[in-house]
Structures are given as structure tokens and as C-alpha cells.
Amino acid sequence: MLELERIHKYYNPGTVNEMCLFEDFNLTIRDGEFVSVVGSNGSGKTSMLNIICGSIPIDRGSITVNGEDITNMPEYKRQRRIGRVYQNPAMGTCPTMTILENMSLADNKGGSFNLLPGTDKKRIDSYRETLRMLNLGLEDKLDIPVGSLSGGQRQAMALLMATMTPIEFLILDEHTAALDPKTAELIMELTDRVVKEKKLTTIMVTHNLRYAVEYGDRLIMMHQGGIVLDKAKTEKERIRIEDILDKFNEISIECGN
Amino acid sequence: MLTILIGVLEQGLIYAILAMGVYVTYKILDFPDLSVDGTFPLGGAVTAQLIIAGVNPVLTLLISFLCGALAGIVTGLIHVKLKVRDLLSGIIVMTALWSINLRIAGANVPIFSKESIFENKPLDRIVPAGFRPYLVLTILLIIVIIMKIVLDLYLKTKSGYLLRAVGDNDTLVTSLAKDKGAVKIVGLAIANAFVALSGCIYVQDAGFFEISTGTGAIVIGLASVIIGTNIFKKLTFVKATTAVIVGSIIYKACVALAIAAGLATTDMKLITAVLFLVILVISGDRKRRVKKNA
Numbered sequence: 001m002l003e004l005e006r007i008h009k010y011y012n013p014g015t016v017n018e019m020c021l022f023e024d025f026n027l028t029i030r031d032g033e034f035v036s037v038v039g040s041n042g043s044g045k046t047s048m049l050n051i052i053c054g055s056i057p058i059d060r061g062s063i064t065v066n067g068e069d070i071t072n073m074p075e076y077k078r079q080r081r082i083g084r085v086y087q088n089p090a091m092g093t094c095p096t097m098t099i100l101e102n103m104s105l106a107d108n109k110g111g112s113f114n115l116l117p118g119t120d121k122k123r124i125d126s127y128r129e130t131l132r133m134l135n136l137g138l139e140d141k142l143d144i145p146v147g148s149l150s151g152g153q154r155q156a157m158a159l160l161m162a163t164m165t166p167i168e169f170l171i172l173d174e175h176t177a178a179l180d181p182k183t184a185e186l187i188m189e190l191t192d193r194v195v196k197e198k199k200l201t202t203i204m205v206t207h208n209l210r211y212a213v214e215y216g217d218r219l220i221m222m223h224q225g226g227i228v229l230d231k232a233k234t235e236k237e238r239i240r241i242e243d244i245l246d247k248f249n250e251i252s253i254e255c256g257n
Numbered sequence: 258m259l260t261i262l263i264g265v266l267e268q269g270l271i272y273a274i275l276a277m278g279v280y281v282t283y284k285i286l287d288f289p290d291l292s293v294d295g296t297f298p299l300g301g302a303v304t305a306q307l308i309i310a311g312v313n314p315v316l317t318l319l320i321s322f323l324c325g326a327l328a329g330i331v332t333g334l335i336h337v338k339l340k341v342r343d344l345l346s347g348i349i350v351m352t353a354l355w356s357i358n359l360r361i362a363g364a365n366v367p368i369f370s371k372e373s374i375f376e377n378k379p380l381d382r383i384v385p386a387g388f389r390p391y392l393v394l395t396i397l398l399i400i401v402i403i404m405k406i407v408l409d410l411y412l413k414t415k416s417g418y419l420l421r422a423v424g425d426n427d428t429l430v431t432s433l434a435k436d437k438g439a440v441k442i443v444g445l446a447i448a449n450a451f452v453a454l455s456g457c458i459y460v461q462d463a464g465f466f467e468i469s470t471g472t473g474a475i476v477i478g479l480a481s482v483i484i485g486t487n488i489f490k491k492l493t494f495v496k497a498t499t500a501v502i503v504g505s506i507i508y509k510a511c512v513a514l515a516i517a518a519g520l521a522t523t524d525m526k527l528i529t530a531v532l533f534l535v536i537l538v539i540s541g542d543r544k545r546r547v548k549k550n551a
Contacts, residue, residue, distance in 0.1 A: 080434035092432070094425040097418070105418050109433045115411070118418035162432065 002029040002169065002201070007051060007061035009225075021047055022225045025061070033232075034195055034202040036212035038244060039222035040251070045205040048222070049173050052203070054078045065168070080110055083162035083200075085155070087174040092158025095147030099138055099157070102146050103127040106161035130160060134190065152183035156190060163194050170195060172204040176211065184208070188215065209241045219244075223251050263394055265513045269506030270397040271459050272477055274404055276485070276505040277498055278325075278451030279478030281408075284486065284497065286444040287424040291347030291475055292332040295354025296325045296449040298471035300456030302362035305466035309366065314374045317457055318400075325453025326446040328354060333442030359468060366466040373461040393462065400458065404451065405498045411447070420444050452478070473529055480533045481505035487540040508532070 007025040012018050021044050029035055039045050050056040052063065054075035062071045070078055085092055093102050104119040107127070124142070131139040134156050138149075146154060155175060163170060172191065176184035192215055195202050206212050212219055219236050221229035221244065229247055231239055275297060282290040300321035307317045328350060336346040372378070375393050384392055411417045423430045423440040430437040452474070460466045485504020489495040515528045 074436075076431045076434055076436050079432050084432055086428070091426065091428050094422045094429055096425050097421055101418060101421075105422055105429070105433060108415055108418075111415075113415040113419045113435060115414045115416055118413055118415050 001031055001066055002052065003027075003062075003064045004048075004051070005062045005064070007063075008059045009047065009051065009056075010059055013059070020225070022051075022058075022061075025225060025227075027220075027227065029201060029203065031201055032199060033218050034200075034216035035204065035218045035220055036216040037203060037205045037220045037222060038207070038209060038212045040248070042224075043222040044225040045222055046173060049084075049171050049203065049205060052169075053082060053084060053171060081168040082171055083167040083169070084171040084173065085158050085162050085175040087177045089151040089155040089158060089178060092161060093146045093154050096145055098143050098145055099131070099149075100124065100127065100142040102157065102161060103131075103142075103164075106164045109165045130164075131157075134160070150183075152179050152187065155179060155183075155187055159187065159190060159194065163198060163200065168201060170200040170202040172202065172206075174205050174207060177207060191215075209244050212244070213239060213241055221247060260390075261513060261517070263390065265510050266506060267394055267397055267462065268513075269509040270394070270401045270502070271455060271462060272481060272509065273401050273455075273502040273505040274458065275452050275455035275474060275478050276481035276501045277404060277408055278448040278455070279475065280482045280486075280497065280501045281420075281444055281448040281451070283479060283482055285412075285421055285424045286441060286448070288336075288343050288441065288445065289347065290329075290332065290445060290448060291344065292328060292350035292354070292445075292449060293347075293452050293475040293478055294471045294473070295351035295358070296328045296452045296471075297456040297459070297474040298358045298466075298468060299328055299354050299361075300325055300453030301460035301466045301470055302358040302366075302468075303453070304457040304460045305362045305366040305368055308368050308371045308373065308461070314372055314377060314461060317461075318374065318454060321457035322450045322454045325456075326450035328453070329445035329447070329449030330442055332449070333438075333445040336445075337438035337442055355468070358471075362466050362468075364468045367464065368460070368466070369464040373464075374458070375461060397458070397462075401502060404454070405496075405502060408447075408451075408498055409496060416443070420447075473526055476529055476533050477505075477508065480529075480536050481508045483536055483540050484508055 004025060004027040007022045009022040010018060010020050027048070037045050037048070047056065051058055054070075054073060058071070062069055064070065065081065094105070097105070100119060104123070107123060128139040128142070136153050136156060138153065138157070146157065149157070159175070175191070176187050179187060188211055194200070202216070204216060217236055218232040219229070219239060220227055228251065229244075275293070279290075279293060282288045303321045303324050304317045307320060308314060332346050332350045335341050335349060336343055341349070375396055380392070412421065419430060419433070419435060419440050420443065423437050423444070427437045430440055456471070459470065481504040482501050483504070484507050485500035485502070486497060488504065488507075489500040511532055512525070512528055515532070516522060520528060
């Protein structure tokens, strides 16, 4: 269980550009939930993910995972239990290293990076098996650098790599936004399969309302650093894209645009 | 002619070790590390002092290697812990090392009369007189090959993978739950260890330590790396370390040619600078900060 309690976050504090993003922000995510997060630009979606991952500091409040306070834990230590896929497909892989080397790196997450051989030869077949699942033919290209793959192929690899070792949370930061519609569909289906297979607690930020409605068992809509809509389980199942669009319009009218 | 050729090969091999160190920071870590200009003479200063104190010349290789690693760690700590920009961290350490090197050895220390890895009693006994002209070259070749293999093997370990990853895409290193700062420090330690080792061998070959030997070391290293990696860009079966060693020899050959063409040895730095510029322009490597992760 992940709990964000009374989070306060200001940008540029003490300057004329001071901006309060979160004031008393609270969110609880239960184990096994697949939460889709939607909201306009600047609503705080990505900032929320960054706060959970420790990429940006908070001014007040606490973050707890299964009762353990991780508010002051450095980003890299939190990553042991988190897998994150970014919007930019280049962020999840090493471009000059080969597919095999990338898979080996991901496979060693949580282990010690010592002077043993970087690639465990006994694991190569299992990497091939995992890659075959993608149906992209990557299993036959183990020795080519990841930098020469397409964005979609790299994002598929990034997703595999992020979920290769046991993790508690999967964080998806608009991970289909930079892909063409067909590839995005493919990555989304793959995401759903991986999440179900590994029973991962997942937080997915997306601008694609259809994905937000179709996937996951909870939907959150954010606006100006607050949650304006939060539907789970059966309530979520009944929600339609039109409902979210209506909510969007409602908010826009309130803001006067 | 043969003596010139042997001289070029010797110089090239000595600086090849430095170039391998620069390869680690410049190509793998993507860190413009100027501390090299201080760690190269650091290796020399330590060696000169140790040899005068009667320490076994072979042992000085190891000690200067470790001293270089230590200096690299300092650069890394300044960059990672005190959050000073990469270029400035190197400049700070380079500047500090100038004085430290003077403290260690003084401005000029001759060690002609002492034993070195190239001239010592056990070697005198086993090496026949006819082989003498090739002795230094042979010893250098052995050391360079050993260091090349060590570096190649290291880059294939888990730790080596992480080092390559941090220069490639440091976000991934964080995602792997590893402290990217610590990985950078390890890389800087390895790089500067190689550089100091190169300085150690340089001094033993030259027979004296001189405080200004390090000036421009980084340029020689960079030139070697860029020449080597560009020549063998298309030949993927040639390891980068091999390419860098060849690059170093080619670079020294160019300098020898310039001097043979009538330029004085005092023009050395000018030759170095012009040559480096030419190499940068030809290789198209001058816009180095290419799109990150592209």
C-alpha cells in the first residue's frame, strides 16, 4: 500500500514565480490496484509520479509504503521496489549497449554489480523467451545496439526491463504518448498483460482517455494539484469517455477558458 | 629510420595507457576530465620519489596506479558530492595537483642512474646484447597488452556494464536502484589510475621527472582517442581499446613527422594544438554534446 499524506510542494519558493502545486495532497493506493491518472497539462500528474519516485523533493508531508516511511529515501534506493517507464522511449534503455547487455543489466537490478561477468550465459535463453513474447523479432537481434531500434521497440524493451525483476510498483509516465497509434496499442496491450501476469500495483498517467477508461480498475482525474474525480471498481467500470470529457469541460468553464 | 620508428612506437605505447584512461572518461562516462593533466605527472612524481628511495621499479607501477585512482576519486567526490560541474572539478584537481606534485618530487628529479623497469640487474642478466634496442619496446608492449586486456575484461563485468550505462543513460542506472554518482566516481578512479600509470612509465623511460610533463596530457589523450575511434568506426570487430592504442601511435607518428619536417621541439605544444584541431575538424567530433540519449 502506498500512501501520500498531506503533501505540500511549491515550485520556485521565495521568488516572484513561486507556485504552489500541491497543498495538503492525499492519495492512497492499495496493493494490486491499476490506477489510471488523467488531467490537463500542469495539473500535477507527472509531479505526483516524481514525488512518489523521489525524483523531486517535497516541502512537507509524508510518503509511506506498506507502513515504512520513505519520504527521505534517495531516489535510487526507492527504485528497488519501483519500475518506471518514461514517455521518452530512450530513457528506459542504454542506446550504445546491445539488447543482450540491456537485458542483463535489468536482470541484475537489486543484485550487486560486482566483477562477475555482466551477462550470465545461462540466462540468455530466458531473455530470448521473454523477447519472443513481444513478437517484434528482437530475440534474433540480441547483439545489435538498442539505439538502432525504433521508438516502439525500445519502449517495449523498456517495459520488459522495468518489470523483469520483482517490483512492487509499476509507474507509467505517459508511456505511449510518443508512439504512433498502432504501436501505442501494442505497448498498452503488453502493459496490461504484464501487469496482470505479475499482479503489479500500477499507476499510469495518460492523455489517452480511452486507455484510461479501458484499462485499470481505478480512475483518477487531477486538476490544479488536486483530485477532482476518483472512481474505483464497479463505479470505474460504468464510466465512459464522455463522462471524463464533461468533467474536463466543467473544469475549463470554472477556470474561465 | 628504424630508431625513429622504434621511438614513435615507444612514445605511442606509453601514451596509449593514458589514452585508455581518457577513453574511459571521455567516451564511456561522457565526462571531460581535465584532472588528467595533473594525474599524469602525479604518477611520475610518485615514481621518481619511490625510485630514489630504492623501491622496486615494478612496485612503483602499482603504487602510482593507486595514487591516480585516489586523485580520480577526489575529482569524482568534488563533482558528485559538492555538485561542481564536471569540467570545473577536473580543473580544480589539476591545479591542486601541480603543487602537490612539486611537494612530492620537486620541479626536476633525475633518476638516470637508478634502476627502472627498463634497466635493472635481473634484466641485464637475461637479455642478450643484440636484443637491447628492442627491450624497451617489448616491455612496453607487454604492459600495454596487459592493461588493455584488464580494461576489456572489466568492461564486460557487471560493474563495467553499469559504468557504460551511466555514460549512456544515467536515468537507467537510477532505475536499476544504483547510485549514479558512485558509478561515476569508480569510472574516474579507473581512468586516472591508467593515466598515472602512464606517467610512471613515462618517467622511467625518460630517466627524469619534470613538473611540466603533464601539461597538455589531456590533449594528447583526447587526440589519440578520437583518431583511434574514428579510424575504426566502421570495423566493429576492432575493440575500442585497440583502436585507442593505435590512435596513440598514429598521433605520435604525426608529431614525429612534424618535427622531421623541420619544426623545433619547442614548437611541440603548437604542433599538438594544431594537430588536435585538425583531428577534431576531420572527424566531425567537435560537436561533442550530441543529443542526449538520441
